[in-house]
Amino acid sequence: MELDDEVEVASRLFTLHLDKALSSPIDKAVWNPEKDLLAMVTKDQQLIMHRFNWQRLWAVSPEKRVTSLCWRPDGKALAVGHEDGMIALHDVENGNVFRQTVTHQCSVECLTWVEERQPMLGTAADVFFYEDRTPRFFPPPAKSPAMPGAAPAFDVSGAVGFLEDQNSSADAKAALKSSHQRINILCSGDRNGTICLNVFGVFLIGRVEVRDLDIKTSAMDNSNIQGDIYRLLDAFILKVSLSENLQQLSVLCSGQLVLSCSQKRRASNEVASGLFCMQINSAIVGCRSKELHQVALQVSSIEELLEVLQVSLNVMQKLWSDAMGAFQEKFQGLAQLLREHGSHANAQEELLSLLSCGLASTGVHQFLAVSLGEGGLKRLSKTMDTAFRELHVIISEHLQPVAEILAFRVGELRGISRWRARLQSIGLEEKLVDRAMEDAGMLLVQVERLLRMISDTAAQFRMFFAWLTKSLRQLNNENSPSTDQLPSINSEAVALFLKTQFEEDLLGPHLAPVSEDAVRIEIGIEESERLEELALMGGFLDSTFLHKSLNQQISQLFVSCQKAFSMPSKIVSQQLNFENMLFLGQLHQPNTLIPISLTYYEEKGNPVSPEAPCYICFLTPNKLSEVHGIVGIIRECTENTSVSAEKTRSWEGVALQIGAGLSCIDLSLYKEKQLVLLGRTISSAKAWLMILPIDGLPYKKITGAVEGPDLPNLCLSNGAVSHISLRDGRARILSYGDVVPPLAVSASRGLACVFAGQRRALLYDLEEDEDGQDIEMD
Amino acid sequence: MRFAMEMWQDDSSLAYVKLAQHLAAHKSYKEACAALDIAAKKFPLAAKSRLRAARLQIIHERALHRGDINTAQAACEILSALFSPVQGVDIEVKIDVTRRHAQTLLGAGQFAEAASVAHSLFNTCYKYKMQLEGIIALILLAEIHKKAGSFVSGLPYALASLTLSKTFNLDLVHALAMVTLAELWLGLGPTHAQQALSLLQQCMTLVLGHGGRELRARTYLAVARCHLCNPAYSVHTNSQAVCEPLQAAAEEFEALEDNEQASEVYYLQARVFHVLGAVEERDHAAALFQKFTLALREAQTMETLNLPQ
Incomplete structure (x- = not known):
């Protein structure tokens, strides 16, 4: 009954731009941060690029299965991770691969491309500046000469293709150059728990093996014996991201936490297994x-x-x-x-x-x-x-x-x-x-x-x-x-x-x-x-x-x-050290992909800390039938301890209990501390999309141990719970009931793309409601 | 055929001279002299003119660094006699000799004379439209004012050379001007230390990548002095920031046989080690300070060395 009211109220929120048929179901989708372009990977392993008006820009079929996607911050290149550990950079204009790097041994599960924020003027870092003098002294370098016999001179189509190639390689180089104004780093994580940091996506500067990290719990758990060292085995990286000042690497991974001293008998010494959130200190990257x-x-x-x-x-x-x-x-x-x-x-x-x-x-x-x-x-x-x-x-x-x-x-x-x-x-x-x-x-x-x-x-x-x-x-x-x-x-x-x-x-x-x-x-x-x-x-x-x-x-x-x-x-790599860790929850099956979103929000009201705190949202797998999905949100908070001027980082968390009759499928963090949730109703097979502000939720500080109860339970026992119904945010009931993940949301463009019924794509403008009539009537 | 052979000899002897000069600036005087010996064997024809001039130039530089003004003066005079007395011929070499003359006067502490020679040098460069040499003359003027202790009057020269070298894309000269400017700021007192340091940091990569020993040594010393001048800096918290550049400067100055600067570096080093409480290192540095001070005094009173005739 409640739901029916919602339908009435919410049907006109967000503008539906498009409702198009798809040739094949979509596996992954990412919005371009600068232009209205949507890169998608279909279930039959095609990489396709669509414009906002759903015109197809290009499509390529990579040889190996695509396991992850992300855009370069300037939106001119697309990084594609493959199952054999290769990362290819595609040119946005034509889909040509202009760089390939193999830094991983196995399937690349997540990619994030972070650009450094412009440092504030007058800071110490401003003093060091370096100039690339080469363009002042030399003309642009020559390209590779063409192989004789590579393009038959009499074959017109061949000649044309050849010319095109020349142009595209020039474009690719230009595309590569244009990104070089500010440092940007491509972070990639794979199935074996290896994280790589590549400057400009081409130059490897750091590699972290999660299983080799010494995880010290003393900072997190006071009751525990000081100085216990753990190891995270069978790590599977689900999400990795660098903060915008490049000082901290946040990693979400699943694995088994064991005591380091007894690795041989690891089965008996397993402390916890499931989903972990880990932070790695990458200050060396930020400072230099x-x-x-x-x-x-x-x-x-x-x-x-x-x-x-x-x-x-x-x-x-x-x-x-x-x-x-x-x-x-x-x-x-x-x-x-x-x-x-x-x-x-x-x-x-x-x-x-x-x-x-x-x-x-x-x-x-x-x-x-x-x-x-x-x-x-x-x-x-x-x-x-x-x-x-x-x-x-x-x-x-x-x-x-x-x-x-x-x-x-x-x-x-x-x-x-x-x-x-x-x-x-x-x-x-x-x-x-x-x-x-x-x-x-x-x-x-x-x-x-x-x-x-x-x-x-x-x-x-x-x-x-x-x-x-x-x-x-x-x-x-x-x-x-x-x-x-x-x-x-x-x-x-x-x-x-x-x-x-x-x-x-x-x-x-x-x-x-x-x-x-x-x-x-x-x-x-x-x-x-x-x-x-x-x-x-x-x-x-x-x-x-x-x-x-x-x-x-x-x-x-x-x-x-x-x-x-x-x-x-x-x-x-030697200087990338473990900082802290949080146990988020158990996983039903190891190595399953669960909906996770991670963003850094700038704290506007707080000029003291220029660092943007990290927000992480994840959907816990609904193992208990009565609770249809709990969304866990954790955020970083910095406190100035009175004793020393040093800032200590700690975590705050809250659990969102999705209202009765609703289930959540996918989520994504949106701009200005809002969360976009995509879900279905259990009863009437309708789908809903909701934007929920998450700033005012009753966060509670988390002081959990690594082996302790998982985050949702901790929040439930702490009272840091919020029951969410469709009234709590701006929600819309979608025209198709059978929505499926992924949900692609673009924070910079205010767009969301929902895939439904295996063969439909719905494009919503999150910033604009369908028409102003609602407001006038009110 | 014979003419072509001679031309080839001429060109390659010039190349050998350039190599020797590069060695003198980047390695040591000894290696440069050895290189000139090789060249003299190879080109007996050029041995008397060009190679001899190159040798005299190296002797002049070395004597200046050591503080041996008499030798420097004598070398300078022989050099000026080597070239055509006709006006307007061998301009580049004459300008070089004039610059050396000004440097010798500067080394002898005759600032007013040095400044007037440098002024006339700049005028000549301007007249013959020799931009690079003109800028270097300006930097020399700034240096003369710096050595004379009148830092403010040196600033306009340093700034002018900075602007000019930027316009002509003369990166290394630009770096040299920048270092000179930083030294002038440093002379103006501790409040300007931060500014000087930032100037030095801007040209650091260029100086280290392309600069000769002298420029590198000066830059290192200036960096250390910037830190030491800065009232906010404490040796205890970040001793590396001073010790490393001082050590590097000491090595460079020693290779240059620059007694005066080396003794200054060791003096600073001894002071720093004293504050840090490292007695052994302090004594070592102090002994070296004494050694170089004595060497300087000895060089200043030395008779003219035997110069190649």
Whole structure:
């Protein structure tokens, strides 16, 4: 009866914008924080993006199952966690993946992307500022060159697709850059209890293994023996979030709490199992956010540049092996002919005798005049020339500028790393960066050498072909005027070519892939002496680096960069320590996903504490049939203890008992300390959506032990209970009865999306009621 | 062909000289001299002119740092005689020599003369539109005022060089100007210590990444002095903030053979250790202070060293 009244009153609250059919039921849905875009994962594993008017923007089908979703705070990228532990970043415009990272070993269960709040002016942190000087000194870096044969030039559709790709990668880079104004951190948690923090979603700075944390209870429980250390086993991260000042990491996870000293007999020592709320001190991240920002900026660019280097080198290698293959194939014909004609000399000797005496044996004559011909010679010469030109272009437009920017950026990083007072605590080691710097310098020299080598070789080949053409014409007794137009032949150079380059490919080893470790480039004694001399004058310490091929050099640089860049996460991870913990309730089945929402609300009336307290809402599984869902809300409260000026954090909690006949399905915290609840009626199979203010609820301080009663029971016994009916908040009865989770609420846009009947999506504007008539009538 | 060979020799000898100068600024004088020896063997032709000038420059810098004014003065004079006396030729080198002259006068404590030389230096730079050298002349002027103890009159020069270096994107010179400005603020009294510290922190990464030993040492020392000046700072609560930069500054100044500054650093270090109650470290620092003070006095009274002819 009560419900019927509600229906009357509440039917016009919130504007229903859309009621659309869905092709497939929805598994996950997240609103974009900046634009009216809804990212969804369907149950058949499609990732789809819809506009506010339900127009589909794009859809992609990831190879692995999607287990979590979240937006970057600027709304330009979507992070997608997969069941194999990979996190992919999709571009909002077209759904293309522009970055993939594998930091987890198993399914990524939750993702949150937090942006640091602008620090207040005049604070101490304001003093430290870092500038990325690269754009002032260099043009934007070149992109990777296209692989030859990757896009057939005659196929129009292929060419178009190729162009599109180029654009999108540029967009992706721009999208990546635009997020770099302020530090933002992607927090991810997985099924095995591993939490990772990635700056900009690409640079890992911290990793927490929940099962390795020492959980001390002394702060929470005074009656217990001081200093008991617990461990949380089989942790399954349900939700993870960083506070906006990056000082604290809040984690909701399920697992078993055991006494640490007796891990072997863990079954008997189990203290509690179920849902826990844990806080981890990440002050190191908060205090050094500017340094981390700058380091992450440089590191992510360096990693991109390394990628370009590698791709360019692969392209060059392919170009050269194709050209050389064509050359050798033709001249194998010569050897074949010589053998047929019974000559004992090899091709090199025959050609040398042609050069020195101007006499061609029958084999050589036949080869030049018949099997090659002037046309064939021209073609071959052109093939080689084109290859050299392309190699030259790749070096001068991709490899060299990229190597220069890379060296500059590593140098900047070295400058930062030398400020030990600020940077040592986040693990940027000067020695390791120095090493990377040296490798980057060597790379520059190597690239320069390769460039010179290529132009030398190109000139030699050109000379050789000119000589062959001239010889051919002489053999054919042609004395056309065009013969005079050929460049004059330096026979010394041709002889040199025949002795060296003709027999073995000298350029090949420079471009050889790393796997061929036998590659060792010979350098002259004079050159190595000069290198040793330069080492005395402050040059590279490793005076044998010119023996390496370019590819080996790049992989060495890659390794040293990896070493230098993996240090911060090692050092920072050690400083992420357990702070406090709360037992929230038992779970029926372990590792089930329950509706949870976690937000930080700014305390407006309290200028003393600039920190935003954390609010956590969760729906306890309704194991008892008479209680249809209890919503537990806990919030953090800080108190200034009178004894010391230090602030102590403690928890306050309240339990919401949903009124009779109603059951709650999903919940989400909304802006200004309001809670959005989605539920059904048990009797008449109707669904309801309600916004409930949660500020004025009768919170009671929680002083529960980790093993103690679960939170709802604690609240019930404390009297911190509120019975909720649809009258308590702004509620609306929905037009479909069979609503299902997930409920997607956007706090910044004031929108909610409800999925019903497996195949319908309902879009509500939470800020706007359907029309003003209600108010006028009142 | 022969001409090309000579050109190549010319270019590479210049490269070797640059390397040696870099070594002198970033490593030590000994290594720089060794590098010049290598270069002299390699380029016997250039040994008499360019390499000799480079060697004299290094000797001058070293003598200035040691406090050996006589040697510095002699090196400076030989240097000025090495180049063409015709007006308008070898301008860059002449400007360099003039700057060295002003620095020598500054080292000798003749502030008025040093300032007038620096002024004429700036005028020359302005006349020939040599921006970088002009800015460095301004910084030198600021430094002369700083050494003379008139911090307020030094400020305009430091500020002008700061603005100019920003316009020309001269980052390292900008950092140098910033450090000089911070030192001037520091001279104005403890109330400005916080401001000086924030200036230093802004240019810290650039100084450490690209600056030479001298700039780094000065910055470290200034950071430590900022903390020590600040009345809100207490050595007991955060001794690291002072000890680390002092130690770094001591290392850098020692490598530079800068007796005067090194003795100042060790003096401060001894005071800090005294307050902290670390007797052993205090005595060690005090002994070093004494050693460098004596070395300074010895250098000041020393006869002119043998200079390469």
